[in-house]
Amino acid sequence: MAAPPRVAIVGGGLAGAAAALEAVRQGAEVMLVSAASGATALGWGSLDVAGAVPGSRRLRWRAPLREAPLSGADRLAILIGTFATHPYAVLFGRDAARGDAAAAAEQVKQAVEDLDRALQPHGLGVEGSLDENRLLADPHGNVRVCDYAFTGAAGGNLAEVPEIAWVTLAGLPADPASVALGRLAAERAALGLSPAPARSVELRLPEGLALESVARLAAELDRPDALAALCQVAKEARAGSSAGRMWLFPPVLGLESPAPKLAALRESVGSPVAETLAAVPDATPGYRLQRALAAALDAAGVRRYAGRATNLAVREGRIGALGYTNEQGDAVEIDADAVVLATGRFLAGGLREEGGVVAESILGLPLYDGKGARVDGRPAQASVRRRYLDAHPLFGAGVVTDARLRPVNAPGGPPVAPNVFAAGDLLTGFDAARDRTGLGVALMTGVAAARNAVQGAKRGGLS
Amino acid sequence: MSGVPPRTPPVSSDPFDVLVVGGGINGAGVARDLALRGARVALVEKREFGSGTSWASSGMIHGGLRYLQHDPEVTLHSCVDSGHIQRIAPHLIFRIPFLMPIFPDDPLGAEIVEIGLEMYDRYQPFKGGRPHTRLSTAQARRLEPGLSDRIEGAFTLDEWGIDAARLCAANALDAAERGAFVRTHTELVAFLKDDSGRVCGARVRDRVTGDERRIEARETLNATGPWVARVSELAGAPVRLRPGKGIHVVFERRVSNLAVYAKGIDGRDMFTFPHEQNSMAGTTDDDFYGDLDRLEVTPDEVAYVLQAMERSLPGIREHRIAHAIAGVRPTLYGFGSYEDELSRDYAVFDHGERDGVPGFWTLAGGKLAAYRLMAEDATDQLCAALGIDASCRTHETPLPGGEAPVDPAEVSRRFGVGLPAAIRVGFRHGARASQVLAASVAPPRPVCVCEPVLDAELRHAARAEGLRTLEDACLRVRLGIGACQGAGCGARAAATLANTLDWPADRVGAELARFVDARWRAIAPVLAGDHIAALEVHRAAFLGARGFAGAEEF
Ligand SMILES: Cc1cc2nc3c(=O)[nH]c(=O)nc-3n(C[C@H](O)[C@H](O)[C@H](O)COP(=O)(O)OP(=O)(O)OC[C@H]3O[C@@H](n4cnc5c(N)ncnc54)[C@H](O)[C@@H]3O)c2cc1C
Numbered sequence A: 001m002a003a004p005p006r007v008a009i010v011g012g013g014l015a016g017a018a019a020a021l022e023a024v025r026q027g028a029e030v031m032l033v034s035a036a037s038g039a040t041a042l043g044w045g046s047l048d049v050a051g052a053v054p055g056s057r058r059l060r061w062r063a064p065l066r067e068a069p070l071s072g073a074d075r076l077a078i079l080i081g082t083f084a085t086h087p088y089a090v091l092f093g094r095d096a097a098r099g100d101a102a103a104a105a106e107q108v109k110q111a112v113e114d115l116d117r118a119l120q121p122h123g124l125g126v127e128g129s130l131d132e133n134r135l136l137a138d139p140h141g142n143v144r145v146c147d148y149a150f151t152g153a154a155g156g157n158l159a160e161v162p163e164i165a166w167v168t169l170a171g172l173p174a175d176p177a178s179v180a181l182g183r184l185a186a187e188r189a190a191l192g193l194s195p196a197p198a199r200s201v202e203l204r205l206p207e208g209l210a211l212e213s214v215a216r217l218a219a220e221l222d223r224p225d226a227l228a229a230l231c232q233v234a235k236e237a238r239a240g241s242s243a244g245r246m247w248l249f250p251p252v253l254g255l256e257s258p259a260p261k262l263a264a265l266r267e268s269v270g271s272p273v274a275e276t277l278a279a280v281p282d283a284t285p286g287y288r289l290q291r292a293l294a295a296a297l298d299a300a301g302v303r304r305y306a307g308r309a310t311n312l313a314v315r316e317g318r319i320g321a322l323g324y325t326n327e328q329g330d331a332v333e334i335d336a337d338a339v340v341l342a343t344g345r346f347l348a349g350g351l352r353e354e355g356g357v358v359a360e361s362i363l364g365l366p367l368y369d370g371k372g373a374r375v376d377g378r379p380a381q382a383s384v385r386r387r388y389l390d391a392h393p394l395f396g397a398g399v400v401t402d403a404r405l406r407p408v409n410a411p412g413g414p415p416v417a418p419n420v421f422a423a424g425d426l427l428t429g430f431d432a433a434r435d436r437t438g439l440g441v442a443l444m445t446g447v448a449a450a451r452n453a454v455q456g457a458k459r460g461g462l463s
Numbered sequence B: 001m002s003g004v005p006p007r008t009p010p011v012s013s014d015p016f017d018v019l020v021v022g023g024g025i026n027g028a029g030v031a032r033d034l035a036l037r038g039a040r041v042a043l044v045e046k047r048e049f050g051s052g053t054s055w056a057s058s059g060m061i062h063g064g065l066r067y068l069q070h071d072p073e074v075t076l077h078s079c080v081d082s083g084h085i086q087r088i089a090p091h092l093i094f095r096i097p098f099l100m101p102i103f104p105d106d107p108l109g110a111e112i113v114e115i116g117l118e119m120y121d122r123y124q125p126f127k128g129g130r131p132h133t134r135l136s137t138a139q140a141r142r143l144e145p146g147l148s149d150r151i152e153g154a155f156t157l158d159e160w161g162i163d164a165a166r167l168c169a170a171n172a173l174d175a176a177e178r179g180a181f182v183r184t185h186t187e188l189v190a191f192l193k194d195d196s197g198r199v200c201g202a203r204v205r206d207r208v209t210g211d212e213r214r215i216e217a218r219e220t221l222n223a224t225g226p227w228v229a230r231v232s233e234l235a236g237a238p239v240r241l242r243p244g245k246g247i248h249v250v251f252e253r254r255v256s257n258l259a260v261y262a263k264g265i266d267g268r269d270m271f272t273f274p275h276e277q278n279s280m281a282g283t284t285d286d287d288f289y290g291d292l293d294r295l296e297v298t299p300d301e302v303a304y305v306l307q308a309m310e311r312s313l314p315g316i317r318e319h320r321i322a323h324a325i326a327g328v329r330p331t332l333y334g335f336g337s338y339e340d341e342l343s344r345d346y347a348v349f350d351h352g353e354r355d356g357v358p359g360f361w362t363l364a365g366g367k368l369a370a371y372r373l374m375a376e377d378a379t380d381q382l383c384a385a386l387g388i389d390a391s392c393r394t395h396e397t398p399l400p401g402g403e404a405p406v407d408p409a410e411v412s413r414r415f416g417v418g419l420p421a422a423i424r425v426g427f428r429h430g431a432r433a434s435q436v437l438a439a440s441v442a443p444p445r446p447v448c449v450c451e452p453v454l455d456a457e458l459r460h461a462a463r464a465e466g467l468r469t470l471e472d473a474c475l476r477v478r479l480g481i482g483a484c485q486g487a488g489c490g491a492r493a494a495a496t497l498a499n500t501l502d503w504p505a506d507r508v509g510a511e512l513a514r515f516v517d518a519r520w521r522a523i524a525p526v527l528a529g530d531h532i533a534a535l536e537v538h539r540a541a542f543l544g545a546r547g548f549a550g551a552e553e554f
């Protein structure tokens, strides 16, 4: 039997992790090098495949002429059809007609199911669909129109909720409940939803629990005694509450799995319970995701290395190894038949500005914005615009690839190497803050890059 | 405390004695002086108190070292007045010891510089400053390890700094407490003139509500800083300035222990200095002919400043710059060299006499450090015209909070806030610290972690100080001007203000949009290196948390 192909992955965010899990499924031996956590660990709790963007003329919540909400599938089709450099267009075909979009939706469904299956044993699940919108509240009372979300926020779909109990915890920093609820009502009206009664419930936890931040409290609530105390005060507050009312908690239900907390609270209040999404500076859902991904990688037998990848080495005339610096500062090489770069953008270190110019940090790959303008080799300053809301080339910049997700030197050109692939935030053509496709792109391109990498390696046609 | 409730001005049949236009340090200073002398005053500011040149200054209450050679009298006055400001606002002022490194290639020899410093020492006692010292290279580098190894010793000298925006607000609020009508976001759009051609007030527009109204006054003072030319034009009494733009870069935290002198490539003196939680470096001085309402810092200006600083502090570029600030000096036209004596640095124009436009005055030029003296001069002249016979008391009457010392440890214990937050409130509000915190129902909590701005201070500003927009909170309470640039605190602060000021839900989104655009204008010119990563989180915070209600289209 031939030895399994060896795939080396750089980056431990969702793109790198999804690539690693898929490569294992495809029968590869997988090594993953990651320097630290990146954007994935800052997530607010949704897995946005094709989220709706407030104010976007192209990605509306409702179609302009028919008063019907667009679904995730509709928005995915719009993305594929009109944003030519978006990773979805690259992945699913640029001139995608309606039929291709349906095929794309099918692939999304499959990828989400696989992810869900990998994460479930580690206490996190993915819920949702591209056919129905999931309307989730954030801690300020804004509504985000999502397709998929993780255990915790996923259950708080406002589209289905007759009545809301907005939970605040005395002493925990939060917006005044009246303001958040006012915002929520305005959002419902703006989205054309029927008004739903909402009232706030203030819970007072016993002394001694750390309340200075969402993250601190979440860590406390991983302890059974602290959770029991929360359940107790929630139970006492439920009096007079109608059974159908949805209790919305801030995202404090554990840094580990929120599932047991949700179950215990549901029991205590006798009604559905969910968390709101998180908002900066809090990121408990992202932390949970990053943690569950690491556990899933270990369970799948992926070998994880802590360190910073520095170079790709040539073996017998082609890329054959990944070089990285480990935590002791030693230079190490990992032999590999294919490499997937999933190093993210500036905050993860995939891109950086050094010596006054922007560059891709491992190979110095050329970087383009979604409109084809070069961003690397010039100061970051040269790629920003006047208004905050503008599409800044700097924040939509990334690596351009061919349809198999192999980086190229120029749009339409040949790949820089036959066995190097890119995925996630490192890719050009999207700006997660503006188009709400962040983790969706990471998942779909991670999976596709891994498949292409393994297939190529198996065919042995990589030289 | 009566504060500045959003009330409407008295009907026009009951005119004010003086309408002061411009809530920078000069307008606020005059309004306070007039109010203390019993005049009926209205003060209108088109944006936020101090949002023009005053906030963009280095915030130094200096003693006028540079006037020493030509006009020691001015140095004396400056030092004496610095002493006054320390007495009326002891809480707001902080010592800034300076290090002046000596380089082998300095054009003036160290001995000549030291003679000047020895002369300056004689004035230091008036402003509570210490005499200069001469340090060896080793001593200097021990105090300031980042100093260049090319230096051959250094001098120290003492100056004072102040939160300029707070100083403006404190003057305006004190005027309000003494009966003045004071309102921000209220812009003069036209002058009112009676049949004889006398200016008798102005039409003003509320830039938040869009409402226009008339404010009648016997005398009208134009104290609009670099805008004086434009405003006086409206009255038909032209005043000419030679506007000079200056910028500062603001580091996210302290980058040196002391203020450090540096020289620009063109030989200009500049410095890096600690200012509150940050360090600032600047400044530039370039003739400016652009749009005063759209000041932008350019990458060239930032490069020029950093290059200068690098000579004294070679590692300066390793520190992260949080944002940059630009301002325009309202320098009077034709007043020749920079070294001119202070007495000719500013002017009070009686346009009745000068241009045949009675009832209209302009106060222009000067320095933040000299504001009290300038205000006294202008107020003397206005009072003479009004027949008010009262002498100036601004040098002895404490500004709000300056009445008594405050014990931060006690404030910390009493209100259950951390000591750094208590010290901060004590610094900003002095003896009023407890009042600020007591008004809060829940225990005060920081809304930001970069600098512990307490929700209670924000609420107090909205409820009792007439704060009107989220963007204004950057100046009024220093919200969102640290490392996070609002990412961690903008939304929470907006909700706090919405709660206090009863904003409708869609106002919150609009306020956040304006706030973040303003932050972006300050960040963009210094966006570089690791700062870009922080901006990714910033964008996720603001774009990710945008709601649908009232969302701006793009
Ligand atoms: C604050 C915030 C909140 C967000 N919330 C959401 C959300 O709720 N839903 C959503 O769909 N999207 C969200 N996004 C967008 C989403 O998080 C990103 O699009 C997505 O996580 C990108 O995943 P990634 O794996 O490509 O990159 P990252 O998660 O950034 O991972 C990159 C990895 O590469 C590693 N790396 C980089 N260089 C090297 C090197 N040289 N050697 C070794 N390792 C290296 C980093 O250490 C890191 O582990 C959010 C983004 C931010 C900033």
Ligand SMILES: Cc1cc2nc3c(=O)[nH]c(=O)nc-3n(C[C@H](O)[C@H](O)[C@H](O)COP(=O)(O)OP(=O)(O)OC[C@H]3O[C@@H](n4cnc5c(N)ncnc54)[C@H](O)[C@@H]3O)c2cc1C
Pocket: B021, B022, B023, B024, B025, B026, B027, B044, B045, B046, B047, B048, B049, B050, B051, B052, B053, B054, B055, B056, B057, B058, B059, B060, B061, B062, B186, B187, B188, B189, B223, B224, B225, B226, B227, B231, B244, B245, B246, B247, B248, B282, B283, B284, B327, B328, B329, B330, B364, B365, B366, B367, B368, B369, B370
């Ligand atoms: C870079 C720099 C550094 C400086 N450093 C120092 C220093 O360290 N020490 C020092 O003593 N001095 C310093 N100065 C000088 C000092 O800042 C100014 O002299 C002083 O702030 C001028 O105050 P002002 O009130 O005249 O003007 P401003 O502060 O500009 O106030 C004028 C106000 O009028 C308002 N306004 C304009 N038009 C209208 C209208 N139509 N209706 C209503 N309101 C209107 C504006 O919004 C503005 O707030 C510095 C200046 C600069 C530029």
